[in-house]
Amino acid sequence: MPLPRLSLTPDAGHGPLHGAWWPRCDALELELPSLLGALGHRLGTVVGVTVDTAAWPDVPRTVPAPGHVIEVFLSAVDIEAHTITLDCGPLGRRELLVVPPGEPAGAASWLLTTASDPGNALSAPHMLALAQANWER
Template sequence: MPLPRLTLTPDASHGPLDGAWWPRCDALELELPALVGALDPGLGTVTRVTVDTAAWPDAPRTVLAPGHVIEVALSDVDAEAHAITLDCGTVGRWELLVVPPGEPADAATWLLTTASDPWNALTAPHMLALAEANRENGADPGSV
């Protein structure tokens, strides 16, 4: 797989998100190893991820990553919709917006940029709702 389309918040995040990830397909077992491999080793080893049941209905319970196995937990909590939580043991956890694979490039670019802004206060579901509303209204995604 090519390198993941990923943006991370520089330094510390002040919002609900630590960045965004735009997978190319909805097969978590194909996409997750590239995402994990692209993360800075200083962030720790990803041991578990939590994903939205609606976005990843066929997600396996474990995914093989280079050198280790990642446990996959499914969640149907609305606050976690359209997000992936990466647990890195004692190092910490990161919450990323998951941009839907079929999202148009202009909206995806806005979502990636906004989610990685350390001062962004929007949740993943709210950001995707704004991008969808702009698309329906024919507005520029950046005008949110």
């Protein structure tokens, strides 16, 4: 897989999100290894991820990552809709907005930039609603 389309806050951030990820497809088993490979040097070893069941309907329970296997947990909690939570062990958790793969480039660019702004206070569902209102699909 090519390098992931990813933006991160410069530090842990102060809002509900720590950045955004724009996968190319909805096959987590294909997309996640590339994401984790890109994050490895920034966040340390990711030991597990929690994903939204609506965004990833056929998600596997484990996914290979560089050097180890990641356990995948499913969440149906609305507050976690359109996010992926990365459990980085002793370094804590990081939550990323998951930009839908088919999102128009202009909307995706805005979402990636806004989600990685340390001052952003918008939730993932709110950001996606704003993007949908401002960009045609």
